[in-house]
Amino acid sequence: MTPRFSVSDFLAVVNQSLEVAFSAVEIEGEVASFKVNQNKWVFFDLKDENGSVGCFMSVYGLRTPIADGMKLIVRALPKVTAWGKFSVTVQSYYPSGEGSLHKGFELLRAKLDKEGLFTPERKRVLPAIPAHIGVISSTQAAGYTDFITILNERWGGMRVDVAHVQVQGEAAADQIIAAIRYFNESEHPPEVLAILRGGGSADDLGAFNDELLVRAIASSRIPTLVGVGHEIDTTLADLAADVRAATPSNAAQIIMPDKREYIAAAHHQVSRIIAQFDSNIDVTRQETRRLLARSLEAAERRIDMSLNQTEQQCRMLAAYDPRAVLARGYAIVRGVACVGSEITIQQSKQTITAEVTHVAANE
Structure with missing residues (x-):
C-alpha cells in the first residue's frame, strides 16, 4: 500500500531520512548568487559544471568573507524547507584553492583595515621585562617548545601561564578566542599575551584569518604578540596584534631581552661611571691644587707686606728710642x-x- 502523508508530514519524513542518511556532508563548489538578508541570514549557491545546490547559514557563521566565484568546501546538513525547496544548512566552511584563500584574505583585510583595526596608532608597546607572560598555543607543537626554551635561555624566572589550544582546523579559532577571553578576564592578567604557531601551509594557517579571532586580538586589553608561521607568512592576526613576530622563536626574542646583553651593558655602564668618577676626581684634584697655590701665593704676599710694615715700625721705634x-x-x-x-x-x-x-x- 502506498503511504499517504500530509505535506508537513512528508517534509518531516524526508528531513528525518536525510538526517539518518547524512548526519553531515562536505560539498565543494563555486559560489554564486551570494547575498545577506536583513544582516541575519546568508544565502548562496554552490555549483559545478553539472549542477547547483542552495546553501543557507546565519550571518554569525560568516567567519571569513565569501564572494561569488570563490571555491568553497562547506560542511552542511541537507534539508527540505517548508516550501519544498531543497538546500543545505552550512555548519562551517573554508576556501578551497590558493586563489579563493587569497581572495577571502584580501576581502577581509580591506574590511578590517577600513575599520582601523590595523592602524599603527592603536599599537601598544610591550613591557620591557615582563614578569608574567600568557601563552596561547598547542603545547605539543615544536614552535611552542622553541619559544619556552629560548625564553628561559634569555632571562628565566618569569611566570608563564599557558592555554593549550588547537592551532589549526575548525575548532582552532574558537579555542584561541576563548583563551584570549580567559586571560583578559583573569583577576591577575599577564603583562603580555603571546599567540604562537609554527609554520604550515596557507590552509593550516587559515584559523588566524578568522574574523572573530582577529577582532578578539585587536580588542584585547592585554598587549598582544602574534608569532605564526614562517617569516614570509602574514596572517590577519599578525596585522591586528600590537607586535608581530616572524616565528615563535623570534617571539621569545622580542618579549624577553637577553640577560647576557643586559649584564654586558651593565658592566659597560659601570666602567663608564668609574671612568667619569676618576675624571671628576682628577679635575677636582687639579682645581684644588690651583686654588691652594693661589692661596699660598696670597698668604706669602700678605706675610711679606706684614714683615715690611713691621720693619718700618721697628725703624720708626728705633728712631724715637x-x-x-x-x-x-x-x-x-x-x-x-x-x-x-x-x-x-x-x-x-x-x-x-x-x-x-x-x-x-x-x-
Whole structure:
C-alpha cells in the first residue's frame, strides 16, 4: 500500500531520512548568487559544471568573507524547507584553492583595515621585562617548545601561564578566542599575551584569518604578540596584534631581552661611571691644587707686606728710642725746676743728682 502523508508530514519524513542518511556532508563548489538578508541570514549557491545546490547559514557563521566565484568546501546538513525547496544548512566552511584563500584574505583585510583595526596608532608597546607572560598555543607543537626554551635561555624566572589550544582546523579559532577571553578576564592578567604557531601551509594557517579571532586580538586589553608561521607568512592576526613576530622563536626574542646583553651593558655602564668618577676626581684634584697655590701665593704676599710694615715700625721705634738720643750726647732731666729742689740728670752712661740753684726763663 502506498503511504499517504500530509505535506508537513512528508517534509518531516524526508528531513528525518536525510538526517539518518547524512548526519553531515562536505560539498565543494563555486559560489554564486551570494547575498545577506536583513544582516541575519546568508544565502548562496554552490555549483559545478553539472549542477547547483542552495546553501543557507546565519550571518554569525560568516567567519571569513565569501564572494561569488570563490571555491568553497562547506560542511552542511541537507534539508527540505517548508516550501519544498531543497538546500543545505552550512555548519562551517573554508576556501578551497590558493586563489579563493587569497581572495577571502584580501576581502577581509580591506574590511578590517577600513575599520582601523590595523592602524599603527592603536599599537601598544610591550613591557620591557615582563614578569608574567600568557601563552596561547598547542603545547605539543615544536614552535611552542622553541619559544619556552629560548625564553628561559634569555632571562628565566618569569611566570608563564599557558592555554593549550588547537592551532589549526575548525575548532582552532574558537579555542584561541576563548583563551584570549580567559586571560583578559583573569583577576591577575599577564603583562603580555603571546599567540604562537609554527609554520604550515596557507590552509593550516587559515584559523588566524578568522574574523572573530582577529577582532578578539585587536580588542584585547592585554598587549598582544602574534608569532605564526614562517617569516614570509602574514596572517590577519599578525596585522591586528600590537607586535608581530616572524616565528615563535623570534617571539621569545622580542618579549624577553637577553640577560647576557643586559649584564654586558651593565658592566659597560659601570666602567663608564668609574671612568667619569676618576675624571671628576682628577679635575677636582687639579682645581684644588690651583686654588691652594693661589692661596699660598696670597698668604706669602700678605706675610711679606706684614714683615715690611713691621720693619718700618721697628725703624720708626728705633728712631724715637730715648737711648739713641742719649747716645748722641743728650740728657734726660727729671724733677721740679725750682730753686732748692733736687733733680736727676740721666746721660747715656751715668745718672747725676743735683740741686737747683738758679732758674731763668728762656728769652
